[in-house]
Amino acid sequence: MPVDRLPPESRSALTAVTTDEAISQRVATWFPSLADRRRYRCHTDATDFYRVDYGDVLILDGRPYLILNNAKEGRFGLDDQEKFWVKRAVDLESGQRKIIKLVFYEQFTAHIGNIAFDCFRSPRKEARILGRVAGHPHFMQGFATFDSRGNIIRVLDFIYGKSLYDTIEEMAGSHRTYFYNDFPVIFDRFKACIEAIGYLHARGEKHGDIRRDHIIIDRESGHYRWIDFDFNYRPRENIYGYDLFGIGNILIYLTGKGDLLVPDLFRRAHPSIGRLTSRDRNIVFHHRLANLKKIYPYVPESLNRILLHFSVGANWHYEHVDQLLEDLARVSL
The missing domain is CATH 1.10.510.10 (Transferase(Phosphotransferase) domain 1)
Known part of the structure; x- marks a missing residue:
């Protein structure tokens, strides 16, 4: 959702948390080692997920998230594969660890025996399911929201x-x-x-x-x-x-x-x-x-x-x- 279409309370919150002083105070609370930075690069548009990098702050619905690193996925003896669209982060309001999934599209065809399946990545589907499994003990938990460009972003609770x-x-x-x-x-x-x-x-x-x-x-x-x-x-x-x-x-x-x-x-x-x-x-x-x-x-x-x-x-x-x-x-x- 574009910033100018956010409700007034969200727009004012967005302005509040993007000031250097406000961000520095929040970072100092949870990550004192990073608090000496004078300026934090803030994003409200996550379309180019490569630009959202370590030490940056992603603002979603007026809430700041400090980006730590990209998630990695290692399977079956292979080296960890970096997933540049999946960010490990910290909610700077609560201090809770989060996984933030940005928008990334891919598609391929999988075959099982003689059966073919046309597969594709769908942020909208994941957002919908997060709502349907809220509170279910056997699924990851989180919510979906929009960045300033209308991209569907999923903010997930970190599972230890x-x-x-x-x-x-x-x-x-x-x-x-x-x-x-x-x-x-x-x-x-x-x-x-x-x-x-x-x-x-x-x-x-x-x-x-x-x-x-x-x-x-x-x-x-x-x-x-x-x-x-x-x-x-x-x-x-x-x-x-x-x-x-x-x-x-x-x-x-x-x-x-x-x-x-x-x-x-x-x-x-x-x-x-x-x-x-x-x-x-x-x-x-x-x-x-x-x-x-x-x-x-x-x-x-x-x-x-x-x-x-x-x-x-x-x-x-x-x-x-x-x-x-x-x-x-x-x-x-």
Whole structure:
């Protein structure tokens, strides 16, 4: 929303917080080491997110946010990838840590088996979902607002904790020990996460980018919390199919205490490789194994049957979260 269209109280607040003295006082309260600056570069327009940099102040609805750095995303052994449109920040009024997502558009086509999904980033979708999941313990929390150019900006509460991916990767010990000692609790908590996705689907929404590093384990509550809802997709078949395949990938990963890579099994000359077929592979990532019972025979048949719905050999896929949850309810660990 342009500044001249803001309500009068917001315009006056905007003027108040953009003075050097007011900004300096707020920064000195929360970051004394930065308080010696004589001038802070303030932004009300975040269209060019590269210009909104460390030590700058972003003014949204008359509220100042001190920009700290760009968020990074590291996956599967790759170096951290900097996300220049996602800023770590501090609310200079409250001192609370925030994640601020600026507008960035991209699109691509993803394929799962013979199904194609046209994917694109949608700030508007994420803004809408933030309103619908307000107060829900299994989703990130925050609100959406506009900068002076009408860009949809999302201001998110910082979640203190590790991603589910990092947590599993750091677990030591054998798979058997993990499966009997740790996995039952992880399984139950992940089921609550799946129910949360069902909550979205029941309201005609979809997550759009379900991955194991998009679940943060809240250090305070222990809840598994979904983050990053800004991807959308145009389904050519089932509207919820892409989300469901993402859930399946995470479930396989959690059951296996990581990915079981078929090339690794061959390199290690695993005793079971002679029984593996192409039908046992993950339908999305063909180098990963979905039929885990062939490697870990103690995986219950009731659970392994669910995993096989996400394999190349599956002749039927889940169409709704409720179908998956119904099967998961029958699993006894």
